Amino acid sequence: MSEEIKAGRFGIHGGQYIPETLMNAVIQLDKAYTHYKDDPRFNEELTQLFNEYAGRPSRLYYAKKMTEDLGGAKIYLKREDLNHTGSHKINNVLGQALLAKKMGKTRLIAETGAGQHGVATATAAALFGMECVVFMGEEDTKRQALNVYRMRLLGAEVIPVTTGTATLKDAVSEAMREWTRRIDDTHYCLGSVMGPHPFPTIVRDFQSVISREIRSQMLEAEGRLPDIVMACVGGGSNAIGTFYGFIPDKDVRLIGCEAAGRGVGTLETAATIAMGKLGIFHGMKSYFCQDEFGQIAPVYSISAGLDYPGIGPEHAYLHDIKRAEYVPVTDDEAVCAFEYLSKTEGIIPAIESAHAVAHAMKIAPDLSRDKIIVITISGRGDKDCAAIARYRGEDISE
Amino acid sequence: MSNIRKAFENGKAFIPFITCGDPDLETTKRIVREAVAAGADLIELGIPFSDPTAEGPVIQAANARALAGGVTTDKIFDLVRDLRHDVNVPMVFMTYANVVYSYGADRFIKTCAGIGIDGIILPDLPFEEKGEFDDVCRQYGVDLISLIAPTSDERIAMIAKEARGFIYLVSSLGVTGVRSEITTDIGSLVKIIRENTDVPVAVGFGISTPEQAAKMASLSDGAIVGSAIIRIMEQYGQDSPGHVGDFIRSMTAAVHTGRDGHRL
Numbered sequence: 001m002s003e004e005i006k007a008g009r010f011g012i013h014g015g016q017y018i019p020e021t022l023m024n025a026v027i028q029l030d031k032a033y034t035h036y037k038d039d040p041r042f043n044e045e046l047t048q049l050f051n052e053y054a055g056r057p058s059r060l061y062y063a064k065k066m067t068e069d070l071g072g073a074k075i076y077l078k079r080e081d082l083n084h085t086g087s088h089k090i091n092n093v094l095g096q097a098l099l100a101k102k103m104g105k106t107r108l109i110a111e112t113g114a115g116q117h118g119v120a121t122a123t124a125a126a127l128f129g130m131e132c133v134v135f136m137g138e139e140d141t142k143r144q145a146l147n148v149y150r151m152r153l154l155g156a157e158v159i160p161v162t163t164g165t166a167t168l169k170d171a172v173s174e175a176m177r178e179w180t181r182r183i184d185d186t187h188y189c190l191g192s193v194m195g196p197h198p199f200p201t202i203v204r205d206f207q208s209v210i211s212r213e214i215r216s217q218m219l220e221a222e223g224r225l226p227d228i229v230m231a232c233v234g235g236g237s238n239a240i241g242t243f244y245g246f247i248p249d250k251d252v253r254l255i256g257c258e259a260a261g262r263g264v265g266t267l268e269t270a271a272t273i274a275m276g277k278l279g280i281f282h283g284m285k286s287y288f289c290q291d292e293f294g295q296i297a298p299v300y301s302i303s304a305g306l307d308y309p310g311i312g313p314e315h316a317y318l319h320d321i322k323r324a325e326y327v328p329v330t331d332d333e334a335v336c337a338f339e340y341l342s343k344t345e346g347i348i349p350a351i352e353s354a355h356a357v358a359h360a361m362k363i364a365p366d367l368s369r370d371k372i373i374v375i376t377i378s379g380r381g382d383k384d385c386a387a388i389a390r391y392r393g394e395d396i397s398e
Numbered sequence: 399m400s401n402i403r404k405a406f407e408n409g410k411a412f413i414p415f416i417t418c419g420d421p422d423l424e425t426t427k428r429i430v431r432e433a434v435a436a437g438a439d440l441i442e443l444g445i446p447f448s449d450p451t452a453e454g455p456v457i458q459a460a461n462a463r464a465l466a467g468g469v470t471t472d473k474i475f476d477l478v479r480d481l482r483h484d485v486n487v488p489m490v491f492m493t494y495a496n497v498v499y500s501y502g503a504d505r506f507i508k509t510c511a512g513i514g515i516d517g518i519i520l521p522d523l524p525f526e527e528k529g530e531f532d533d534v535c536r537q538y539g540v541d542l543i544s545l546i547a548p549t550s551d552e553r554i555a556m557i558a559k560e561a562r563g564f565i566y567l568v569s570s571l572g573v574t575g576v577r578s579e580i581t582t583d584i585g586s587l588v589k590i591i592r593e594n595t596d597v598p599v600a601v602g603f604g605i606s607t608p609e610q611a612a613k614m615a616s617l618s619d620g621a622i623v624g625s626a627i628i629r630i631m632e633q634y635g636q637d638s639p640g641h642v643g644d645f646i647r648s649m650t651a652a653v654h655t656g657r658d659g660h661r662l
Contacts, residue, residue, distance in 0.1 A: 015527055016526055017524070017527055018524060019452050021547040021548070023526075023547075023549075025549070177573045181571055183549060277500070278499075279499060280496045280499050280522070282449075290496070290500060293472075293497065293500065294447075294496040294497045294498075294499065295447065295448040295465060296448045296449050296496070
């Protein structure tokens, strides 16, 4: 096996389990990325897009009221919700769109769950003058109708996916199928740290701006590194972005919060580390929720963005070597955290991010006041208001 | 020598693809026997997967119907055991890497060898990743079938040199499904493959008519047809075996033209 392929492995995880039709496409992408990632002009352009267009650096906000209310560790929020388009997804998308443009591609395709990645991709396509097609599970187009409208407003075509469970995994499958149909002019702008190599590495690198900023902002604010950084995990892009710069700092605990849906042990869950086993799917070897014959399980979470039966290969590896901890958070806990952060700090988090807030609410009170937790608020919660109202029995229209 | 070679011994081969358990395994058995009676040279049996990313809508739906009917890998192994009482043509499995991996590659492939499965096609397992499966396949004498695509370009030689059983040449970009026209220059691809191996080449993806099958087989060593058969199964359900048999007869007649004396 060549070194190049080994580079796409995280322990035993990762790899390139895709149809032969796509192999040259991912090899070309890998070559282009390897070239541009160290190109000063590419990085200058990307930094300028991050700062001038996306509004970076995002704030590291000291959540004073939440800290006092919970009575334990000091809590900071990394405000990715304040980015242009309202989530961390823009970091990866600007990087990939710029890369695709350098590669001569004129068309972006993407999958989306909650719609955050789809909106970010549609935005970058508008900015770069590229064609854009977004695949979204039909179930999610209903849960996130506002984001469907936003994508269309930005000039993208949104294709509802009706196969399988009509959620994120089916949107990924359909985007992969579309890529095999049309490769020449099309870049598949994958939204998370998953899929075949080099996507998990590319997406991680573009998202790692989150941990670079946390580090410098924390050093400035507190003169030291945090004790814990935490984020929600579906595929795991905001989490790996939050973790990556701290992996060598063994004293910084890394905690990923998985969507447990109605609870670990029920059939309605998406907690992959808690429930999954080793498998091969969507281009990668990693952990997946599946039955005894390897059929992928129809997972469930209130959060369309975490409603995925797998986890990125680097997370699987960080779990294996025990460098990061992964904990399940239920729908109910996430909804309570969604309401809590809104009332306590005046910040409405995405329901995805609320999973991380919920776990912080569990552990912060038991930590001493000299400990510091950073929670990445991966996105804003406006998109979720109607769904949360429905969860609480209030039928409001968007 | 690979048992799969038998399928290509008498000239061009016709290879039907059948999703196991659609609509139920008893029907699958009858369809396979009809296919053999109609002159099929090799049978490609699909083990359904929940998320078949290389398939178009027709085979995706067949996978979903079969799984909804309760089909499992173990039940399909039993189906093959039963078929092997009287079916002598080579048979291969087509499924996805996770179906084999989750069963345990060693356990899965050892079982295949024991029940008379001659090869395995895994469309999401490219050359670079085949090692951990291929080593086991070689150990048990099951051929891991290599796929070559219109986009393979300089990869063709590398893949062809290590190919065993037969080479599955993907006719077109995209996923499985009926196509009105196949625009890829199949002849050129086959020429490059032949410069690197004497393993037979069969063309699949998009073939639905006897004319297309005859043309693809004339440019290679055989034609593979899936979606067009699955559509008949979708339409007729438990009554489909006879209809599938008629369809395969029309295909084998076109593909086998020019054989010295019809084998059947």
